[in-house]
Amino acid sequence: xxxxxxxxxxxxxxxxxxxxxxxxxxxxxxxxxxxxxxxxxxxxxxxxxxxxxxxxxxxxxxxxxxxxxxxxxxxxxxxxxxxxxxxxxxxxxxxxxxxxxxxxxxxxxxxxxxxxxxxxxxxxxxxxxxxxxxxxxxxxxxxxxxxxxxxxxxxxxxxxxxxxxxxxxxxxxxxxxxxxxxxxxxxxxxxxxxxxxxxxxxxxxxxxxxxxxxxxxxxx
Amino acid sequence: xxxxxxxxxxxxxxxxxxxxxxxxxxxxxxxxxxxxxxxxxxxxxxxxxxxxxxxxxxxxxxxxxxxxxxxxxxxxxxxxxxxxxxxxxxxxxxxxxxxxxxxxxxxxxxxxxxxxxxxxxxxxxxxxxxxxxxxxxxxxxxxxxxxxxxxxxxxxxxxxxxxxxxxxxxxxxxxxxxxxxxxxxxxxxx
Numbered sequence: 001x002x003x004x005x006x007x008x009x010x011x012x013x014x015x016x017x018x019x020x021x022x023x024x025x026x027x028x029x030x031x032x033x034x035x036x037x038x039x040x041x042x043x044x045x046x047x048x049x050x051x052x053x054x055x056x057x058x059x060x061x062x063x064x065x066x067x068x069x070x071x072x073x074x075x076x077x078x079x080x081x082x083x084x085x086x087x088x089x090x091x092x093x094x095x096x097x098x099x100x101x102x103x104x105x106x107x108x109x110x111x112x113x114x115x116x117x118x119x120x121x122x123x124x125x126x127x128x129x130x131x132x133x134x135x136x137x138x139x140x141x142x143x144x145x146x147x148x149x150x151x152x153x154x155x156x157x158x159x160x161x162x163x164x165x166x167x168x169x170x171x172x173x174x175x176x177x178x179x180x181x182x183x184x185x186x187x188x189x190x191x192x193x194x195x196x197x198x199x200x201x202x203x204x205x206x207x208x209x210x211x212x213x214x215x216x217x218x219x220x
Numbered sequence: 221x222x223x224x225x226x227x228x229x230x231x232x233x234x235x236x237x238x239x240x241x242x243x244x245x246x247x248x249x250x251x252x253x254x255x256x257x258x259x260x261x262x263x264x265x266x267x268x269x270x271x272x273x274x275x276x277x278x279x280x281x282x283x284x285x286x287x288x289x290x291x292x293x294x295x296x297x298x299x300x301x302x303x304x305x306x307x308x309x310x311x312x313x314x315x316x317x318x319x320x321x322x323x324x325x326x327x328x329x330x331x332x333x334x335x336x337x338x339x340x341x342x343x344x345x346x347x348x349x350x351x352x353x354x355x356x357x358x359x360x361x362x363x364x365x366x367x368x369x370x371x372x373x374x375x376x377x378x379x380x381x382x383x384x385x386x387x388x389x390x391x392x393x394x395x396x397x398x399x400x401x402x403x404x405x406x407x408x409x410x
Binding site: 030073190197 | 238239240241242243244245248290291293294297298301302305330331332333336337340341344383384385386387388389390391393394396397398400401404
């Protein structure tokens with residue numbers, strides 16, 4: 001029982017305390033810019049997860065063959081190649097998503113999460129753990145930007161909606177705040193910064209709480 | 221497009237940080253001291269200007285004649301990485317004092333989205349060479365302006381009593397939000 005509890009605590013910690021966006025402040029640009037609605041956030045999250053996992057696999061595969069002096073350019077070329085491929089696929093199959101995300105698809109190349117994980121994890125570990133690391137980091141990035149877009153879309157437009165990016169058919173649309181009561185500034189830059197600040201503060205508060213709890217335990 | 225309008229809109233109205241959210245990592249990372257903000261700003265202006273003009277030349281001189289437009293992302297990022305490395309070596313050899321001031325910021329610039337964004341934006345907007353030059357000075361100048369304003373506010377903030385959860389970066393984001401609100405009123409300027 002206690003072991004199970006510890007495990008679930010570990011998962012929560014991974015998602016909150018080691019959260020790449022709100023905990024470590026990596027990949028902030030995209031999480032502020034494209035989170036105006038949930039569709040964009042899911043699309044971006046999936047794209048980043050795919051690139052991150054594949055780049056971890058490739059970096060881990062070439063880690064012993066790469067000379068130390070030029071490892072950054074090698075990693076960047078690997079990442080840029082993957083981003084070009086993913087960008088072309090997005091443009092071909094989901095043109096509406098491509099126009100919504102705009103320049104931020106190309107900017108996945110310089111998303112600190114991907115180069116950071118390549119440098120800190122994949123370049124020292126075998127392929128198996130690197131895949132797991134890429135998937136879990138990508139998953140918590142996706143969850144973070146989904147949380148941001150959930151708040152911004154709900155408060156900014158009053159409705160939650162989701163549509164199929166391949167056909168643009170609406171899956172569901174739910175109005176939770178009556179018309180005239182929504183706060184349009186949540187769709188603007190101001191709302192993006194405020195939402196981010198509040199979520200980051202919430203994560204920091206949780207961290208402080210954990211630290212206090214462990215201190216109390218230690219003093220007893 | 222009027223060149224002056226292009227410069228002002230790149231620097232103030234479509235400010236790269238507050239309206240496009242690009243270059244946030246160095247914005248949060250080095251904006252705690254005025255000195256480092258100026259150093260980082262100057263380094264970014266120099267690298268963005270040179271890298272954008274070089275990528276513009278590379279795109280229209282090599283990639284378009286060879287019909288390799290889809291390779292632009294890989295070529296640009298390689299060009300930027302190589303250029304930054306070259307500048308670092310050059311400064312280290314010829315001006316050790318300048319290297320001491322700017323050296324630590326240079327490796328960070330490779331992964332600064334602002335550099336890649338300006339290089340790609342010049343191509344997407346189909347600017348000619350003169351417009352590219354003006355845009356590549358205006359946009360990083362806006363970056364430096366924001367970095368300086370922001371660092372002075374954060375210096376003042378250091379002695380203040382901030383709620384514990386908001387200490388550090390979260391309060392910086394609140395300031396950025398208020399600055400974004402102020403700067404959004406400039407959008408009627410052009």
